[in-house]
Amino acid sequence: MRRLFPVTDQTVPTPSGGSPLGAADEGGGAARDREWSLDELADAYAYPEPGPGSSPGSGSGGRRPWLRANMVSTLDGAAQHEGRSQPISTAADMRIFGTLRGLADVVVVGAETVRQEGYRPARARAEFAPRREAAGQGPAPAVAVVTAGLGLDFSLPLFTSPLVPTLILTGAAAPPDRVAAAERAGARVVIAGDGTGVEPDRAVRALAGLGHTRLLTEGGPRLLGQFVAAGVLDELCLTLSPMLSAGDAQRIAGGPSLAVPRRFALASLLEEEGFLFARYRRP
Numbered sequence: 005m006r007r008l009f010p011v012t013d014q015t016v017p018t019p020s021g022g023s024p025l026g027a028a029d030e031g032g033g034a035a036r037d038r039e040w041s042l043d044e045l046a047d048a049y050a051y052p053e054p055g056p057g058s059s060p061g062s063g064s065g066g067r068r069p070w071l072r073a074n075m076v077s078t079l080d081g082a083a084q085h086e087g088r089s090q091p092i093s094t095a096a097d098m099r100i101f102g103t104l105r106g107l108a109d110v111v112v113v114g115a116e117t118v119r120q121e122g123y124r125p126a127r128a129r130a131e132f133a134p135r136r137e138a139a140g141q142g143p144a145p146a147v148a149v150v151t152a153g154l155g156l157d158f159s160l161p162l163f164t165s166p167l168v169p170t171l172i173l174t175g176a177a178a179p180p181d182r183v184a185a186a187e188r189a190g191a192r193v194v195i196a197g198d199g200t201g202v203e204p205d206r207a208v209r210a211l212a213g214l215g216h217t218r219l220l221t222e223g224g225p226r227l228l229g230q231f232v233a234a235g236v237l238d239e240l241c242l243t244l245s246p247m248l249s250a251g252d253a254q255r256i257a258g259g260p261s262l263a264v265p266r267r268f269a270l271a272s273l274l275e276e277e278g279f280l281f282a283r284y285r286r287p
């Protein structure tokens with residue numbers, strides 16, 4: 005993996021004294037392509053530190069919630085192939101996927117992605133343990149499933165045996181019998197809407213109220229589109245997969261289009277084997 009942007013020499017030194025910049029700094033100008041350690045990836049994807057603008061009421065420890073999305077797309081905009089994202093992903097993408105989880109307080113995901121991708125609880129990984137402890141985080145992020153109907157299989161390990169109780173984000177008018185089933189399975193139901201549905205900005209505030217301010221959403225497209233439309237998405241980690249798939253797959257964000265496209269700024273760009281790993285932030 006190599007960093008294409010920003011081009012800087014202020015990168016983490018490697019044991020050999022080189023830098024992950026990959027680069028021209030090592031003479032010859034040839035980019036050095038090597039696997040980054042999880043620590044290097046975690047440094048590259050660290051959540052922003054609380055700034056001077058944050059106040060004690062704006063989240064846990066004065067940290068305002070930061071909502072980051074992680075999505076993968078083909079060159080022609082497909083967010084899945086045959087209903088799953090794995091065929092358009094790659095090992096480096098999965099390392100970044102794992103790193104982003106390792107940095108997050110909570111992973112927010114739409115119920116259809118849980119159903120289609122067979123979601124399991126997030127793991128506690130030794131590689132991230134010291135970093136999480138220093139950041140005051142538990143051993144693994146909670147998973148928060150966004151659902152109106154709660155048509156989920158509550159006998160799955162995601163609900164029965166997570167390290168941290170799985171959250172169900174739903175509306176006040178959610179079916180009571182399904183709410184009871186979720187709670188019986190061990191899930192924690194969090195109301196973030198007055199009807200059956202979740203209001204995206206309320207979901208962010210509800211999670212922050214539980215102390216979860218480093219938010220990571222893994223989609224899917226219908227959920228991400230709502231976060232975009234509500235103006236609560238701070239960052240998009242986008243893997244551009246060097247594949248074309250045609251067909252009628254969803255894009256990474258769906259739903260009604262915005263009146264005016266919202267502009268984001270490129271924060272960093274990594275590359276491995278033709279896959280581009282971009283990070284865009286709301287300016």
Ligand SMILES: NC(=O)c1ccc[n+]([C@@H]2O[C@H](COP(=O)([O-])OP(=O)(O)OC[C@H]3O[C@@H](n4cnc5c(N)ncnc54)[C@H](OP(=O)(O)O)[C@@H]3O)[C@@H](O)[C@H]2O)c1
Pocket residue numbers: 074075076077082083084087088089113114115116117118120121150151152153154155174175200201202203204222223224225226227228230254256258
């Ligand atoms: N390329 C990528 O990076 C990526 C990432 C994730 C997923 N995917 C792919 O995307 C597909 C699934 O995505 P999707 O867009 O169809 O579905 P999704 O966003 O994962 O889930 C949609 C479901 O979430 C719940 N939901 C969404 N908004 C809600 C709201 N405001 N209030 C309450 N519940 C709400 C509803 O669940 P209920 O029906 O339970 O009420 C809805 O049916 C899969 O094929 C998956 O492989 C791709």
